[in-house]
Amino acid sequence: MEKVREIVREGRRVAKEDPRRVVHSFKVGLVLALVSSFYYYQPLYDSFGVNAMWAVMTVVVVFEFSVGATLGKGLNRVAATLFAGGLGIGAHHLASMSGATGEPILLAIFVFVQAALSTFVRFFPRVKARYDYSLLIFILTFALISVSGFREEQVLMLTHKRISTVIIGGLSCVLISIFVCPVWAGQDLHSLLASNLEKLSFFLLGIYISLSSCFIISDLKCITFFLRLVCLSLAGFGDKYCEAVGNDDTKEVDKRKNDFDNYKSVLNSKSNEESLANFAKWEPGHGQFRFRHPWKQYLALGELIRQCAYRIHALNSYLNDDTKVSIDIKKKLREPLRRMSLESGKAMKEMSMSLKNMTKPSSCELHVQNARSACKSLTNLLNSGILKEVEPLELISLLTAISLLIDIINLTEKILESLHE
């Protein structure tokens, strides 16, 4: 009983995280029920017979979450079926010319050579990345058609039926996935990058606040206060979240109090971004994106954002380190460090907003310039010799943190350049 309740709770969480998942499940059920009607209606059954099964199989295997993935898989499947069907008929024709005893032997050799060769080609890295599925279908269709042809004499008819059912199955998947509540991989990739930028900005602003007040986050009340400060520094961005904090909507606050650790998800988003970009290539124009949108540039932008996240990850471990530098020196350093994190965080936030709304970032350049000038005053401060008295070993974590923050600002500038493209 407890187990069932847990499963229901998990289901709710999964649905809440992305309600499109529920819609997708309904769509799959719908198409499958539709395609299986091939069996119910006499006229349709008469023309396709048992081959209607292939339509059902195609739907189950091809229907993916996003339009791009469905289109890519569908096209791959149809192309591989066509190609393998043609070759299969050829192989069958060749074999049938060699008499009753030669035929099975020749067919076995064909199947062996074809399967071994295709399996080997699947190990090629470039083929594996793009056409792994096509080759699987190729091996399958070739084996089924060249061999089953040995029994049923009308190989051509069989191949024709098999291909047309595969096309019908694939086409219904593609149509439903495009016209009923479509999930565009391109749009998802776009939003993913914007939200990644937002996560980083949130962390940087968090540093700014903790540098400003130097208190320790321990209980929820404290966190609410902390979040409110973050929101103050974000004022003007019209963030929903900030409104929630303003209205003391503890639920919303509670839900997002882990936001400061959220940047960690950016560290591992590479494979996700790559597969989304791969799917997006197949998609027709949609929303603000045209067909053949420069998705490669998104990957480059994603890489820059991730580089920034690596630095933030390292910075985080040094922030928790308790340096033995005297409070006096810390106070002097605080002002430029605060400005550096505040300005880079604001720049990041604005880039995220402008990416989301596909507008030009207006005051972003200004924020980056401010961060740069804060850098300069920090280095001037350091060169003025205030650290002369400190033991070098005790400087390690402080200096590393500073160099990481400078790195982050450099990367922010690069991200801005890449956005302009």
Next chain:
Amino acid sequence: MEKVREIVREGRRVAKEDPRRVVHSFKVGLVLALVSSFYYYQPLYDSFGVNAMWAVMTVVVVFEFSVGATLGKGLNRVAATLFAGGLGIGAHHLASMSGATGEPILLAIFVFVQAALSTFVRFFPRVKARYDYSLLIFILTFALISVSGFREEQVLMLTHKRISTVIIGGLSCVLISIFVCPVWAGQDLHSLLASNLEKLSFFLLGIYISLSSCFIISDLKCITFFLRLVCLSLAGFGDKYCEAVGNDDTKEVDKRKNDFDNYKSVLNSKSNEESLANFAKWEPGHGQFRFRHPWKQYLALGELIRQCAYRIHALNSYLNDDTKVSIDIKKKLREPLRRMSLESGKAMKEMSMSLKNMTKPSSCELHVQNARSACKSLTNLLNSGILKEVEPLELISLLTAISLLIDIINLTEKILESLHE
């Protein structure tokens, strides 16, 4: 023509990289030719008919590179087919009780509900990681059996044939993959970790050499000399590679001159390790591994090695940085730094060897202790005040490199502990 030659070259490279790939391709061809003989031989064809097709499909889809992956997929497929077959028969029975008009409607509803529910469950993260394939087969088999039963009255017979052909196909895959030149995922995971350790050790010894001699690698001759120095420091490990360098086997040297950048592959080996560990769980005992070998510990060890590689990656960028620290200070620091990298590199190399041969690392502890004592003398040196005259900003890269090297030694110790387990 040029294109063909390129493909052949690529094929040779893929085969050379791992000759087991060629063997695997032959195995797939063999099993497929074997299973398709169901069509040729009258007695077999009489008992299974068109259903023999399912054996062919199972082979194409289930036969994977390693034993573990094949076993896992095969068992999942058989279990899902059995379960969905049972449910499909039940659904068919229920529907057939509701009369000629009610039957297709009820069946469509069943298919819809089942497909929608299963598709939704596939979004659960834990299900996705383990049973994604089972659910796909479940949806497919249920739809095919409950619906096709509407036509062919002998649903039970059909289900029985379908399940037995799937079992035959799966079984032949599993048997061939276990008894003909098996590729064990567990063994592969084991070797992967050992070679990752070796890559790191090679890099650390490379630092040692470049600290010892301070020359720049520019042409091949120089590299050969450099590699010979690395080998000298590895003396006693009986490395094939070192023998090659000793004998001036330029081909071998040339092939492996990129070894110093090899550690980069360790950075991204996480997903590879995880899938290998996942497959290894399914494998029976083999070689020095028993069934239910603690593969989870391998993942923990892999994570430690990767953490070490992250540090090395960061260290690499600081090594290329030209510090403005005076040569005098550099000379003083060189001795402890050399010892730190040499000893940690040797410890790493020995751990790699002992992992490979599954023996206890004997002198490893000694190397770690030596590295530790070198750390101590370095910190003493730094605390003696030799850096007092240097500008703090110019210290950044030097101090960061030192702290990274200390980190690496700490991690080496942790890896050793984890090896003892």
